[in-house]
Every structure is written in C-alpha cells, then in structure tokens.
Amino acid sequence: xxxxxxxxxxxxxxxxxxxxxxxxxxxxxxxxxxxxxxxxxxxxxxxxxxxxxxxxxxxxxxxxxxxxxxxxxxxxxxxxxxxxxxxxxxxxxxxxxxxxxxxxxxxxxxxxxxxxx
Amino acid sequence: xxxxxxxxxxxxxxxxxxxxxxxxxxxxxxxxxxxxxxxxxxxxxxxxxxxxxxxxxxxxxxxxxxxxxxxxxxxxxxxxxxxxxxxxxxxxxxxxxxxxxxxxxxxxxxxxxxxxxxxxxxxxxxxxxxxxxxxxxxxxxxxxxxxxxxxxxxxxxxxxxxxxxxxxxxxxxxxxxxxxxxxxxxxx
Numbered sequence: 001x002x003x004x005x006x007x008x009x010x011x012x013x014x015x016x017x018x019x020x021x022x023x024x025x026x027x028x029x030x031x032x033x034x035x036x037x038x039x040x041x042x043x044x045x046x047x048x049x050x051x052x053x054x055x056x057x058x059x060x061x062x063x064x065x066x067x068x069x070x071x072x073x074x075x076x077x078x079x080x081x082x083x084x085x086x087x088x089x090x091x092x093x094x095x096x097x098x099x100x101x102x103x104x105x106x107x108x109x110x111x112x113x114x115x116x117x
Numbered sequence: 118x119x120x121x122x123x124x125x126x127x128x129x130x131x132x133x134x135x136x137x138x139x140x141x142x143x144x145x146x147x148x149x150x151x152x153x154x155x156x157x158x159x160x161x162x163x164x165x166x167x168x169x170x171x172x173x174x175x176x177x178x179x180x181x182x183x184x185x186x187x188x189x190x191x192x193x194x195x196x197x198x199x200x201x202x203x204x205x206x207x208x209x210x211x212x213x214x215x216x217x218x219x220x221x222x223x224x225x226x227x228x229x230x231x232x233x234x235x236x237x238x239x240x241x242x243x244x245x246x247x248x249x250x251x252x253x254x255x256x257x258x259x260x261x262x263x264x265x266x267x268x269x270x271x272x273x274x275x276x277x278x279x280x281x282x283x284x285x286x287x288x289x290x291x292x293x294x295x296x297x298x299x300x301x302x303x304x305x
Contacts, residue, residue: 001140019134019144024127024152028180031159032173046260047296048157053264054291055151056185056252058272058283059129063245065273070238083245090250100250101243108242112235 074112082107127152150285158188165195171204179204182211185248189255264295 003015064079071079086104093099130151134144159180166179183191190210198206229237249269256262268291275290276283 001142002138003135003141003144004138005140015135015141015144016131019141019148020127020131023145023148024155025181027149027152027155028159028183029177031156032163032176032180034156034160046299047292049161049257050260050264050295050299051288051292052153052157053252053256053261054268054271054295055153055285055288056248057265057268057291058275058287060245060248060252061269061272061287062276062283063248066276067241069241070234071241074238079242082242083249086246087249087253090253095250095254097247097250097254100246104242104246105239109235109239112238 074108075115078108078111078115082111153285155183159183162188162191162195166191166203166207168201168204170201175204175208179207179211182215184214185251187211187214189251192255258299260295260299263298264292267291267294 003012005011064083065076067074067079082104085107086100086102089103090096090100127148130147131144134147139147162183163176163180167176187207187210191207195203195207225240232240249265252265253262256265268287271290271294272283272287275286279286
C-alpha cells in the first residue's frame, strides 16, 4: 500500500488526502471544537504548549543537523555556527527577524565559498 | 500540496514517508504525530481572534491555514486590532501568506534545477533560521524557551538513533523537560 503500489491516477490523490490532508486537518478541527472549553491558563494547557514548542524545535534541529539536498555536504560546525550567530544577532537587535536572516545567511554563504576555494 | 496542507512539517514528513515507500497507514500515523501540535496552537489562538458574531464555519476556515508564521503574527498583533475586525484581519493575513507561497513554490520549483547549489543551500537554510527566531518571539514565558532549547537538542539526538520516531519522542521529551523545569521553579 505504498505511494507507488497502485498505478492509477486516483491513488496518489487518495494517498495524499488520507495520509496528508485528513491526518493534518483533523487536529485543526479538534482545536476548534475544544476551542474555548479549555482554560488557556490551566496547567494542562501549559504542558500541551510546551510539548508543541518542543516538537517544532525538534523539526528545526533536524533541519540544521541532518539537512538534505545542497546543504548535505557542508560541515555541521558551519551550519550550527551560522544559526547560533544569527540567533544572537536577533536577540541583540531587539528580536528582529531580519538580523537573524542577514547574519546567518552571510556566514553560511561565506563559509561555503571559503571551503570551495 | 501547499494549497491543501498548510503545514510545512506535515508536508516534509509526508514526502519522507512517500520516498521511503511507506504504506498509506504508516504515512497517516507519521503525519498524525507531526500534526498533533496544531491542536494546542489552534486552541490557544482562536479565542483571541473570535468576535461576538464570528461563525463556526469561519473558525474552521481560519484553523485550516494556521501555521507557525500566521500563528506568530496572530499571537503578536491580534491584541492591537479591534475585536470585531480580528477575524477579517486574520483571514487577510492567511490569504496573503498562502497566495505568496503558491507563487514562490511554483517559481522555485521551476527554477531550482537551474539554480547553483550555493543559492539552493542559502534558500534552504532560511527555513530553520526563520522558524527559530519566530518561535522564540511567540513564546509567552521562559518555560516555552526551555521547551524550545530542549526540543532543539533532543530532536537531532533521537533522530540519530531512531529516525522514524524522532519528532514525537523529541516533542514529548523536550516539552516534559520544560514543564518539569517550570514546576521546579514554581515550588522554589
């Protein structure tokens, strides 16, 4: 039952609908249904928020430590250093996104160019 | 897919499952685990956006296009918008993000083969940079920052040993660690 198991035009659509749209969308709908019934300040909500934040952070960590494509060949230290420097710049600039992007990208591109020379 | 599933991690997980030849059930489970986080995000944000006359259908529509970017914008700025106008304002934010992304995704898809690897790499690295900064901005207290740091470290560590179970495990470990840390601080 893999993505390429059935050679028909509707199978890829069904696969993406079930494993993608429904698997993703049902949690949004649940969020609406629970909506205002839950106390936003409760301990349980604080726990759920912390788990959600940890999960998204894990996505970020994996993107940096295990990149795919063009970044796969770059040194881990360069990627970590570029991200860390950009984050410090973002904090120093009063939580301005543009500072993180400019510093991170400058270090990353300069580092890749320096290695290739 | 951008038009239907408005969540980058879910799309990344789905594509990884397709590429690894996973069955439709395994892919469903993996995407489900990556999407659970949306429930608390929706629960936390919608009360802020709701006006006295906002319909349920509007809420479902808004919920389907909440992602890290629009969530951060909503949590940050909704309070400065009059309550009656918030739903319309947020739908405008979402429509702008979705529309701009469809254009960018199409353009990058067409151009990426011709781009030099350096440009591809620089573009790809925008993602973690932006996510990290925006997630930090949206945090309400220091326990969210602790959860962020914990997930950032635990995620790749778990991934190195168990690539399939990294996100749920790292999310739980990171989130629980932060929660325990918060409790410990409160008792002191």
